[in-house]
Amino acid sequence: MKYVYYPGCSLGGTAREYGISARAVNDALGLEFQELADWSCCGASSAHMTNLDLALALPVRNLALAEAQGARELVTACASCYQRLAIVAHEVNTHPRARERANQLTGADYKGGVTPRHLLDVLGKDVGVDRVAARVTRPLEGLKVACYYGCLLVRPVKATGFDDPEDPQTMDTLVKAAGAQVVTWPFKTECCGASFSMSRTDVVAGMAAAVLSEAKAAGADCLVTACPMCHSNLDMRQSMAARVARTTFNLPIYYITQLLGLSFGYMPRQLGLNSHFVKALPLLRRLRLV
């Protein structure tokens, strides 16, 4: 399966391991991702905080690029980029005036023919759990996972809508397919405050603490996510969150692609499992998964 792929700014940087593990998983599943030539930042997560025109124009530029090279879908692994692209795509398709405006600003001629999609959606729908399961060589037995979707993947429903906004399932089914055990917990889509990760660390710590506590209470021994923001937040800010909650969490935060990759038999290094703040490997070693 071929897709035009929008990497976004993080997957080269803070989410490096997400980028490489995604590549690994795609290879394993025979997904062909061709990077959108000449892509630019979609504006997340600040453009829409400062200027509506900007929030509109930046994503449309990329949508227009994709359309120009004949793509009907634009896949991204970053939940944040996905949401911005999806919101704007929906906006211009429902309000012709918005489309005109966007085209004026970008100098492009976007017709509205591109549907942004998230990697998770592609794995869940296009590839399908069965084909994922078929590829598993090292089932992640004993791993108790809290699937954390974050707020960006499933909201707003009218723009995203590939899964339920309160109790989504796509990631759960994939993780189960990888042989791990998923815990039922209430904060799957509770926000962790990523947009303040630098500006208001105190707030972030508070929000992250809430999420992590619920995961722990539900008996998870790690979280899995499909969003660089969530990841860097829960991973990098976990110690701080623990201080706020006056407890220790020690919950490794994995990317969905890392867990899948692991179950497909990749080596930890090939999946960037070595570059986490909260050590990612000890748990896996304990469970004899690496």
Added chain:
Amino acid sequence: MLSIKGKRGDAVVRTITLSALEPGRTRLQGEVEAMGGTNVRRCYQCGKCSGGCPASFAMEAQPRQVMRMVQLGDREGALATNTIWLCASCLACTTRCPREVEIAGVMEALRIISRRERRVPSDRNVALFHDIFVDAIRRRGRLNEFELAMRYKLASRNLFADIAQGISMMLRGKLALIPHKYRGRAQVQAIFRRIKEAEVKRS
């Protein structure tokens, strides 16, 4: 065993002379609706938004209360709260609102209004971060997170706050130091230019 979670926002206690505010469908409502595309008058103050807001513990006013201020046309109040800056746009409120009010959209609108009116943002750091973020995009067309981080820390004068993370990130190769260079940059800058022109025309 009712436990109150988080601290109450310590909003300044004010007496508002309602008759001094605009009556009926206020101008503020109009502006907000124009941008947020939602009818704030529909809000009946049930509080479902705030009850589910993950950031509300840090807010001076509950999101619901901000809706109220907009309904009353209490411009000063609405733009003074840090609430509008501490909204993480997670849309839990919008998704759950029984009156289909796009609360997060309203917050977004208020932030932008506060900018237009060149007000001192009620949470300088958040605002500052967004400015630097957007400026970074303007400069390069793509975001260089390391550059963003460093510039933000310089500007917010807390260079040493989680510098540790910064360095360990670098060690983990997580902060790409090489700035992107590519054609898209020019086009993105063109977008910024057109927007500026539009703004100039408007004012």
Added chain:
Amino acid sequence: MTAWLDALRDHVREFLSEPGVDVFIGYRAGRRGREVPAFLTRPEQASGLVLGPAASGALAKYVLEEAAGTTGRLGVLARGCEALSLQRLVRDLRVERERLHVVGVPCAGVADLAKLEASLGALEKVESCGERWLVTAGGNRHDVDPSQFMEERCRDCASPWPQQCNISFGQAVMSPASPDYSTVAALEALPADERYAFWIRQFERCLRCFACRQVCPACSCVECSLDLVDPPWLGREITVPAQAMFHYTRALHVAGRCVDCGQCQKVCPVGIPVALLNRKLARDIQELFDVQNPFVPGEIEPLGKFRAEDREEFM
């Protein structure tokens, strides 16, 4: 020669040989390059069927005459506008859908024969050939650009491909165009007095020949109120105000039911822009009662229903 014409003829031949079939209504070659309505009753006649740009009639309404007093099935050839007209007649319960055998054919616009004759001389044959028309006139063949010689009503045809047919031939053509309301808008932009003057200039020419009504698929009443002396809807004597009442009434009677076939305007001997009245009403209906497409016959006409939350201007 159109590729699918033979297939069409074969189909009609078969149809006519079926039991209980009364007639098939199509086109046959007429004199001077014309293609005129044909009423086939025997299979062998099928070979005489033609369909080209010169088939400028409107077959739908013939169905009424053919259906009256008979019970057999009726076949009819239908281009986009004719198919809509048939739907109109069916919805107005003037003929049962089961009795009809609608044979859909594509349409790339009908030739304005008068205009062709004026510029090329006496016509002998008009054929479509790919995107172009081959016109034999005054002894020589011309390759003409349809857009130059297309009937006005076809220029902004929104439904060239017939819907709800029993069978159809040829390639489905999607419409690039949508009804052009610019003239309506232009008129609306005029000051009231000028607009009034404009319409009076039109109405005073009216001969009350009723051609617009006769051809209209939405005007199929067994008795037309405009013919009645009692009640005297139009008044006894023919005056300009009475003419205005006539056109006002006709337009309102087809409001929400007009299929925009444009025949009314086409057949008007004195060139009154009748369709401009229909279009105005259609556009307002679309806007006021958010009707998707005011020209497609629906279950209940827009004026035969309401929504409590309809626009309120009369408080």
Added chain:
Amino acid sequence: MSVGEQSWKPTIVAFCCNWCSYAGADLAGTSRLQYPATVRIIRVPCSGRVNPQFIVRAFQRGADGVLVAGCHPGDCHYSTGNYYARRRFLLATRFLEYLGIEPGRLWVRWISGSEGHKFATVIKEMSAALERLGPNVKLREGAL
């Protein structure tokens, strides 16, 4: 009466539904509310009974303005009649303007049985408006 003549007063033909607007006009009477003697009421069971052709007929016969009055939406004695009227006249008002009749010659108003004041006010306002417009010659028999 001819144009320009000082004493010219417009003529308004009003179609009032029996249950609300006609009763409203009655109430205006019993409460002795004064309004110009310009209006002449034709009683119909329901605003849904008013055929748009009646409007043009009135203009033909010399009316300077026409008023169609019915119960407020939701209050129709026959529950739905005025909803149909509303659709018909949303369309007819626009269509008459399209034919060149000045806006303001045809008024449609919802007047309930308890709104005697509203009836009087509507007639006052409408008369004033028509006086500004002057006599109607459009579509009028004999005027052309």
Added chain:
Amino acid sequence: MKRVGVFLCWCGSNIAATVDVPALAEYAAKLPNVVYVEQNKYTCSEPGQEQIRKAIAEHRLNRVVVAACSPRMHETTFRRTLASASLNPYLLEMANVREHCSWVHQDRAEATAKARALVRRAVAKVQLARPLFQSSIPVNRRALVIGGGIAGIQAALDIADSGHKVVLVEREPTIGGRMAQLDKTFPTLDCSSCILTPKMVDAAQHENIQLWTYSEVEEVGGYVGNFQVKIRRRATSINASACTGCGACWEKCPAKTGNEFDLGLGQRKAIYVPFPQAVPNKPVIDRDLCIYFKTGRCRICQRFCTAGAVEFEQQDVVVEETFGAIVAATGFEQFDHAVYGEYGYGKHPDVITGLHLERLISASGPSDGKVKRPSNGAVPETVVFVQCVGSRDEAKGVSYCSRACCMYTAKHAIMLHEKIPGVSTFVFYIDVRAAGKGYEEFYARAQELGAQYVRGRVARVYQRGDKLVVMGEDTLLGAKVQVEADLVVLATAMTARHDAQSLARTLGISYDQNGFFTEAHPKLRPVETNTAGIFLAGACQGPKDIPDTVAQGTAAAAKVNNLFAKENLLAEPTVATVNEAWCSGCLWCKPTCPYRAIDSKTISQRQVGKILTRQVATVNAGLCQGCGACTVACRTGAMNLLGFSNEQILAEVDAICP
């Protein structure tokens, strides 16, 4: 030859002071076909009317115009006058020269000029008047009540008590409806079954009531006075007259399922009575569950039935009956809260609805009146009540307020505090609506007993350990609050029956966007529908509590009774009629009729030798109320309105203009 007489009333000085009546008389005399003009001080007075009678006789008048007050005032008076002079009462026309002229104008000249126009109009219209005759419809004095809840029972009893036959049709095996499921009723807290069951028994034993349970209405034809109704009586598989209701059968029956009456909290068998006080107290066999019907084996119940009442071979019967009036009392359904992800999609066993709680509290309920957590059977220490679940929620639920929830939640809180010492209860509400006699006091009492009212709509309910975490905002504090609860009770919206719309179509009545049946007039005709002879009672018309429901049941019965007070119905003759020669049968008139009075019929007409048959519209004069909406929908004018015909209105317009 039309001979019109015009009678001008002075009304003392009411008219004469402003209108120059003598001048008006001179003018009237010159109008076409006017053969007689007369002025009276008071035309409505006995001498005034006598004058009219005399004139009709002496001058052979066949049309009469009275220029006086509003027809809404005296039209009936003068119609009687004409009748008494053996002239058809509909050959009268009034000119309203008082309310519409003399009382609202001062300038004598202007007023008189206007009066001329008004008289001109009347004379012009009356020329075209035709004699009209009231049609009369015989009334079949037998009522059908659909729905055996408290509304239907009340209506049936009231109709039956006034001596009319009633058939009470109920879909379930027993009557009683929702009220039978309740434990106590607010605001008096008397026990629901104590006040309901006697009524159920009365209904069953009343000589004028036939009780048809396990039955459904399938088809309704006809119109007011004589509806033809097809009713399916489903096979109960029990010979009711033989059955003693001993219960041996259901004790032995091996097939079990969740008991609908207890909302699945308890069990029932395949052969069952829904609850002990059921009426009739005879079991039915649920054929989808019964082992015999599935496998052809078992028959245990039959073996243990000493009365030999079990009849497996019973078949459904469809009976056709005639009724003069119908009362719809089909009640409501509960909103399904499974749409709320934030409340756990209805997955948590300890998140229940108010009706569940009723069954848990009820002494005759599955837990014998002990309130326990469905998950682990423990007695809850902390209970949260969530108001407006589905109600007042345009996004996921319904826009309206369900009206009864505030009060029954207060009731629940009170009862929990009475049953469980030391329980703590929290009621999350948006607004407390206690508008009813004794309601506010009742709400206050709940707070007295310790119910903690928190103003705010609950945002989340989720499981943590064996507790339920309820999150919301206390909007009065402006603070986010959370409760760790053992039991969460949702006050789910009252919604229309899922199949209400199909019943509405069967009955030919209208329903609103929420599926509730619509009354003929929201204020003035609350229990009537737009279809003459069909009435509404209870929650099928909109959410209601018991007092309102009972009141409506009685009101509907009163309407039926006054319909049945007459032998024949007289219908106003000013109705729509079809000119069949003109009618094209397009039936565009049909959808505009609010009374479903228009239908199509086949006529045959001779045309060039042969007979042609075609469809034309036809009007049922019994149903038509004469609004005339159809006449405008008719392009030809084949559809016309007697008394307000196209001809007449055109003539009026012509006459009234200068």
